[in-house]
Amino acid sequence: xxxxxxxxxxxxxxxxxxxxxxxxxxxxxxxxxxxxxxxxxxxxxxxxxxxxxxxxxxxxxxxxxxxxxxxxxxxxxxxxxxxxxxxxxxxxxxxxxxxxxxxxxxxxxxxxxxxxxxxxxxxxxxxxxxxxxxxxxxxxxxxxxxxxxxxxxxxxxxxxxxxxxxxxxxxxxxxxxxxxxxxxxxxxxxxxxxxxxxxxxxxxxxxxxxxxxxxxxxxxxxxxxxxxxxxxxxxxxxxxxxxxxxxxxxxxxxxxxxxxxxxxxxxxxxxxxxxxxxxxxxxxx
Amino acid sequence: xxxxxxxxxxxxxxxxxxxxxxxxxxxxxxxxxxxxxxxxxxxxxxxxxxxxxxxxxxxxxxxxx
Numbered sequence: 001x002x003x004x005x006x007x008x009x010x011x012x013x014x015x016x017x018x019x020x021x022x023x024x025x026x027x028x029x030x031x032x033x034x035x036x037x038x039x040x041x042x043x044x045x046x047x048x049x050x051x052x053x054x055x056x057x058x059x060x061x062x063x064x065x066x067x068x069x070x071x072x073x074x075x076x077x078x079x080x081x082x083x084x085x086x087x088x089x090x091x092x093x094x095x096x097x098x099x100x101x102x103x104x105x106x107x108x109x110x111x112x113x114x115x116x117x118x119x120x121x122x123x124x125x126x127x128x129x130x131x132x133x134x135x136x137x138x139x140x141x142x143x144x145x146x147x148x149x150x151x152x153x154x155x156x157x158x159x160x161x162x163x164x165x166x167x168x169x170x171x172x173x174x175x176x177x178x179x180x181x182x183x184x185x186x187x188x189x190x191x192x193x194x195x196x197x198x199x200x201x202x203x204x205x206x207x208x209x210x211x212x213x214x215x216x217x218x219x220x221x222x223x224x225x226x227x228x229x230x231x232x233x234x235x236x237x238x239x240x241x242x243x244x245x246x247x248x249x250x251x252x253x254x255x256x257x258x259x260x261x262x263x264x265x266x267x268x269x270x271x272x273x274x275x276x277x278x279x280x281x282x283x284x285x
Numbered sequence: 286x287x288x289x290x291x292x293x294x295x296x297x298x299x300x301x302x303x304x305x306x307x308x309x310x311x312x313x314x315x316x317x318x319x320x321x322x323x324x325x326x327x328x329x330x331x332x333x334x335x336x337x338x339x340x341x342x343x344x345x346x347x348x349x350x
Contacts, residue, residue: 091350179350204347209316222326223316224346231314231346242350267324268317270344281317281324281344 001043008042008052016058023068029061036148046148047105050079060149063103074258075103079149081257082106082170086159086187087177088135089113090242091201091249093125095175098250099150100143104257106151107143110167111135112158122239124246159183164190173253176200177246181220181230188213188220199252201245205235206274208245211264212252218266222283240273287339296337302330305341317344 012030015038019029030053039046050060054076059067063075070078083104085092088111096109113135119126123135130138140154155167159178164187168174174191176198178184184200191198192215200220201210213219220228248269255261267282287296289309297304302318302325318325318333319342325333327346335341 087350089350177350179348181348184348201350202347203349204345207345207347209344209347218326221328224348225314225327230348233347233349234313237349268344270317279319281319283317283324283326284329 003044003048004042005052008038008044008049009056011038011041012049012053012058013056016053019061019064021064021067025068027064027067027072028058029064030058031061035060039148045151047079047151050103050149051076051105054079060103062147062149066103070258077258078103078254079105081172082108083253083257084108084110084168084171084174085139085177086110086174087179088125088139089119089177089179090122090203090237091246092175092177093123093135093139094243094246095177095249096139096143097124097146098247099253100147102250102254103147104150104253106153106170108153108155108167108171109136109139110155110157110159111139112156122237122242124243159187159190161186161190165194168194168196171196173256174198175249175253177249181224181228184220185224185228191215192219197256199249199256201249203237203241203245204233206238206241206272207235208241208248208271208273210245210248210252210269211267212256214265218283222266223268241271244271244273287335287337287341289341290343296335296339300335302333302335305335306330306343311343314346315343316346318342319344 015034016028016030018026035049038049115126115130134156136154136156140152143150143152174196195215198213270279
């Protein structure tokens with residue numbers, strides 16, 4: 001059945017209400033219950049309802065507190081975006097949750113693994129009742145519960161050169177949440193061939209790092225050299241580093257999509273959390 | 286004399302970042318070395334000189350996720 005676009009727009013306008021932002025500005029907002037009801041009535045996704053609302057300058061109420069930092073037009077742009085997160089473990093779980101709350105419209109989540117007890121100390125999507133379940137499928141379910149205005153395509157498979165074009169089709173930014181240099185190089189190669197910016201992060205102990213790599217950039221060779229071997233990880237992975245690094249990755253995704261802020265290119269954001277050291281290295285390429 | 290992560294180390298003429306890492310026998314690989322205010326990425330370790338009196342900091346290579 002074709003979507004009644006005009007009917008949906010009129011339905012949104014009929015139930016939208018004025019709501020004051022803490023700044024004092026009044027915005028016209030669409031509540032979560034109303035959005036769900038319109039989604040059922042017009043047999044379309046809640047994302048479609050949100051997009052239609054924002055096309056009229058009406059902000060879904062869940063995004064009201066994003067405003068003044070983001071504009072309605074920027075929130076609309078995020079909802080029109082498609083982002084791939086490769087890896088749904090320590091980095092990926094937190095990145096997925098953050099991007100869902102931010103309001104990215106479509107996500108592709110790729111991870112071949114299931115949750116294990118050793119993930120419970122740090123992985124935001126892991127809980128006792130989810131042990132043994134697919135990380136990618138749990139990610140999709142959790143995002144749906146947090147924000148039904150996000151559509152998630154979950155793939156329980158390993159990212160590889162032969163499936164890259166399909167998995168990254170239509171994607172504007174890919175987020176590297178993998179845990180080996182070899183797999184990261186595979187992802188970087190695919191992203192470069194497809195012309196997609198990649199946001200890399202890695203962790204070890206209290207250390208975290210993040211950099212964005214555009215197709216024409218040198219990228220991971222600056223960090224891992226031409227050897228491309230995964231170093232030993234002697235420091236373990238307490239919860240802090242993946243959480244912090246993933247939030248920086250999500251922020252970088254937002255900046256790339258909206259073309260604002262400082263993007264860490266041809267350089268590295270390096271953090272040592274225990275000593276509160278944060279540095280932005282700029283490489284003389 | 287130079288300092289590496291705040292520890293003093295004897296300097297020699299022609300010292301490169303690679304020489305320095307070999308001399309201290311750094312336990313794990315480095316992704317970045319900061320020499321004074323210059324950030325040196327891994328592919329440039331062989332060719333980058335370390336001047337006398339330099340303050341050097343090592344950033345370990347990490348890859349966990």
